[in-house]
Amino acid sequence: MLRQMGFFILTLVVLVAAFVFLENSFSPRFQQCVSQHSQNDSANPAEKFPSGLGAELTAYVQCTGDFIDANDGAITALATAIIAAFTFTLWRATSEQSRLTRTAISDARESNKRELRAYISVVVGGADYQDRETNFKFAGYPILKNNGRTPAYNIKYWSKAEIIPDALIENYQFQITPTQELSQASIGPGEDRILTCIVPEFVNYAEVSDIKIGKGKALWVWGRLHYEDAFGDPHYVNFSQRIRWLSNGQVFGTYGPRFSDSD
Numbered sequence: 001m002l003r004q005m006g007f008f009i010l011t012l013v014v015l016v017a018a019f020v021f022l023e024n025s026f027s028p029r030f031q032q033c034v035s036q037h038s039q040n041d042s043a044n045p046a047e048k049f050p051s052g053l054g055a056e057l058t059a060y061v062q063c064t065g066d067f068i069d070a071n072d073g074a075i076t077a078l079a080t081a082i083i084a085a086f087t088f089t090l091w092r093a094t095s096e097q098s099r100l101t102r103t104a105i106s107d108a109r110e111s112n113k114r115e116l117r118a119y120i121s122v123v124v125g126g127a128d129y130q131d132r133e134t135n136f137k138f139a140g141y142p143i144l145k146n147n148g149r150t151p152a153y154n155i156k157y158w159s160k161a162e163i164i165p166d167a168l169i170e171n172y173q174f175q176i177t178p179t180q181e182l183s184q185a186s187i188g189p190g191e192d193r194i195l196t197c198i199v200p201e202f203v204n205y206a207e208v209s210d211i212k213i214g215k216g217k218a219l220w221v222w223g224r225l226h227y228e229d230a231f232g233d234p235h236y237v238n239f240s241q242r243i244r245w246l247s248n249g250q251v252f253g254t255y256g257p258r259f260s261d262s263d
Contacts, residue, residue: 033063117229118152120187121145121262122239124253125194127219129212129245130203138163138211139198140221140243140253146187150230155185159223161197163211166218174222174240174259187227197221214244222259237262 125143128136140161146152158176187193199219203211210216222240229235240256 033066113229113231113233116149117231117233118146118148118150118187118189118227118235120152120155120225120227120235120237121147122195122223122225122237122241124241124243124251124255127243127245127251127253129219130199130208132202132205137199137202138219139196140219140241142195142197142221142223142239142241143192144187144195144225145192146189148229149189151189152187152227152229152235155187155193155225155227157195157223157225159195159197159221161199161219161221163199163203163207163217164220166214166216169220169242169256172258174238174256176222176224195223197223212245214242219243220256222256235263 122142122144125141127141128139130136130138138161142159144155144157160174160176164172185193207217211219220240220242223238225237225239227235227237238259238261240259241253242256243251243253246252
């Protein structure tokens with residue numbers, strides 16, 4: 001911006017000087033004034049520069065002053081036009097600089113929010129397999145974690161569990177019915193919560209072993225979660241997990257790509 005100001009000030013000076021020079025060079029009235037002053041200066045021995053270059057310089061300066069006095073309106077108009085153009089250009093430059101500054105501040109704010117906000121993820125947790133003697137149904141317990149640097153607020157979630165055949169999973173619609181909702185809850189940075197997803201009905205006893213190892217069908221848990229970060233912005237998480245049991249009894253889960261995303 002300082003470079004632009006210097007450029008326009010120099011341009012103003014050059015244009016005014018060029019205007020005066022051209023008018024002086026091609027104006028018969030100015031030439032007549034110079035000639036008359038030169039003759040008077042030469043005829044007056046008391047002048048500081050009685051003849052030669054001194055007389056011409058004195059005449060030129062005097063006539064230039066007369067010319068400026070006589071044409072001050074035109075010179076002022078020219079200067080005003082140049083200053084107006086400069087002011088407009090300066091306003092444009094200032095507006096652009098202001099826009100860039102606002103953009104930089106906004107980008108910095110958004111970057112800061114992305115760095116500090118809560119990031120909720122849902123990972124594979126524990127699970128129960130069906131046991132009629134203890135009245136346990138198949139159930140999964142995914143773990144909700146806050147991996148961000150600030151709390152997550154106003155958490156709401158809906159979850160579901162079903163035994164789904166592998167042949168149907170490719171086109172299966174992971175629908176959510178809002179029957180289970182956790183409201184006005186918060187999760188601090190690094191904290192977690194355990195969700196509960198229970199299959200609504202018992203399955204045939206003969207199917208339990210195959211479901212446990214994921215043979216032909218498996219336990220699926222899925223859900224949707226909404227929350228707000230510390231800056232008041234809303235976010236969501238969709239999750240789906242296929243659960244099975246290893247030979248050592250450990251729970252093992254994989255994530256379903258068709259219903260696993262977040263913002």
